[in-house]
Amino acid sequence: MNCIIIDDEETARSIIAHLCSSYDELNVICDFSNALDAIKFLNKNEIDLIFLDIHMPDFTGFDLIETLKNPPKIVLTTSDKNFAIDAYEYDCIKDYLVKPITKERFAKTLEKVNKTTFSKKNRATHSSSDNNQKDNELFINIDRRLIKIDISSIILVEAKGDYILLKTEGKNYTVHSSLKKIHEKLPVNLFLKVHRSYLINTSKIVDIEDNSVLIDGNVIPVSRSNRPELMRRLNLL
Template sequence: MNALLIDDDNLSRAVLRKLCDKLPDVRIIDEFSNAIDALKYLNTNKVDLIFLDIHMPNFSGFDFINTLKNPPNIIFTTSDKDFAIDAFQYECIVDYLLKPIQFDRLEKSIKKAKNKQVQIITEEEKVTEKKETLFVNVDKRLVKINIDDISIIEAKGDYVKIKTKENSYIVHSTLKKVLSKLPEKIFFRVHRSYVINITQIIDIEDNSVLINRDVIPVSRTNKGELLNRLNLL
């Protein structure tokens, strides 16, 4: 699991990083002394786990969680035992570790985080399996489309254009609604007007992707997340 450390205390971060180095299931990819900088990092990067202090200047750990739309798994690391009940009100909280952190206690927390991550992936796969086909209303007919065949969905005013390798369908709907019916693993909104099937990308150049013979624009704000989803060498 790729993880972040967020703690305003340099010594606490150093100690936790050293402990994590002994665990094969977690890798610290970056660390921050304040939550604001961590939020900026997460705008363009994805992590599996965050070690988060509670008491930090200007922006607390709770402020940080409340700002995130889809927080990853989080382990609180703090010297304050008084906020444990409040912490576990959040679904993303895996554990609550009191400083000084003991290795065996940390090891148990990492195991919890790993088990929770496996559970989330399994649930997502079950949802994906259920969504194999999509019925669209075209000229008063319900047409069945294999979801894997969909390559591009383009917004066109009050309609969307759904493209496969063989056909195109104009449907009275919105990108947001269509995207909610598709598996998140393979469909990604690269631009306010486009959703793509990332498994059908042929080429990426600057701020565009090539799918079949179509060149699709990618917004700068979404490019980082798109690259995170791909299997880069």
């Protein structure tokens, strides 16, 4: 995937380029410190993905998007923690990253970018109820028994050292695994890591306060870095 980075801050460009370098599928063609130079480049070259800073002097990230007839996939980068809503008025915007960008958050963004490609490619060829079935289930290993869990019944997952505590609507399970491993198995649109020790099923949220969520009687802390993503997922009035 050929990509470019547009950001007026060299530190930010350097960090994004470094993050991209960990992925074979990402090929950073070049980076730009201003939108106008990038537009000239985009008029002559085909690019798959742009990491685009919103807040640039003179010409913002949104101004740049408006100038492109067929914009490629775009990941916005911003220092605005509260930023979220405007971005999703554009189909080309696949995600936004709040600076400073962590490796973990960057990986999730790539999942989202790849997922949109993947789902578009497969929409025509897969009708598969089998796959849907698999997507809805998770088998966990407890005392050498594989127990089937309905993914939608999972309320939250808590990290407990080398184990995770899986709280479901019917029962709780302690499994020898990590939060990272189970997160990879769960649908990204439903589950969100809100804290280094907690994954939650966002559809089960009862209410949210400043730095915590109430979910099925459990008050779960929300770390500052994960709050913007949580807020982004809400259907806010």
